[in-house]
Amino acid sequence: MKLVKSVHDVIWDEYKSYKEVKLYISKWHVVDVDWNKYSENFTIAYKENNEIDLLQTLHNMGGDIILRVAIDLGVDTPDFIPSIPTFKNELKSDYKTSYDTFISAYKKIESDPSLAIGLANSALESIIKEILKDERISSKVNGNETLYKLSIIILKEFNLTNEYFPRELKTIGSSLLAINQSIEKLRSDKTFFHGKTDDDYIIKDSIYSHFIVNTISTIGLFLNSYYKMLYPKHEVEMELEDDLPF
Incomplete structure (x- = not known):
């Protein structure tokens, strides 16, 4: 209703x-x-x-x-894709390019599942690249890295692959890497983003695009929240002159 x-x-x-x-x-x-x-x-x-x-x-x-009508119009559907409304707000305020790409992916979930997955993959790549631009992060990228390579870099920077961490925390890191690798492989092997022939399997069922786009939303929210925790924004203090006339 x-x-x-x-x-x-x-x-x-x-x-x-x-x-x-x-x-x-x-x-x-x-x-x-x-x-x-x-x-x-x-x-x-x-x-x-x-x-x-x-x-x-x-x-x-x-x-x-x-x-499908709601998705086409850009109406949030939290009961069906719960993390997306929050993710959209985060992107809109911090990652303009990623936001535009993700909205395009969201609107294609039903009409073009293959394209939706490819665009969502690109949006997550863009987010990670933006995070890695932070001058406080030592690892830098050359712009040609795929989602899998970017995931290795950012997980290392976030210290989520530390061998001395509790097993549960290391599992989070390794699971994120495995998920992102699978998403990248889907984009490369099961969508039209890379050239395909008539005999190749292409994802056409929207149940998969719903799942992938929602998964990317959850991962994006986690990485952005973790980034903000490790590298909070600088607060600029305003210095007032002593001889101000008021």
């Missing part, structure tokens, strides 16, 4: 007229006419004046359709 209301408000805010709203909704409406058999994926409802009843129409949609 809350998601439908949010989608409803965003659609009206974006399109502002019954005509534009109906045109947008029609893009999601699929009608199948086979001889005397008629079927549709949802029913478009109308008011007495023959204008679209958007709220009722959205309620007529199945959960999978309303979720």
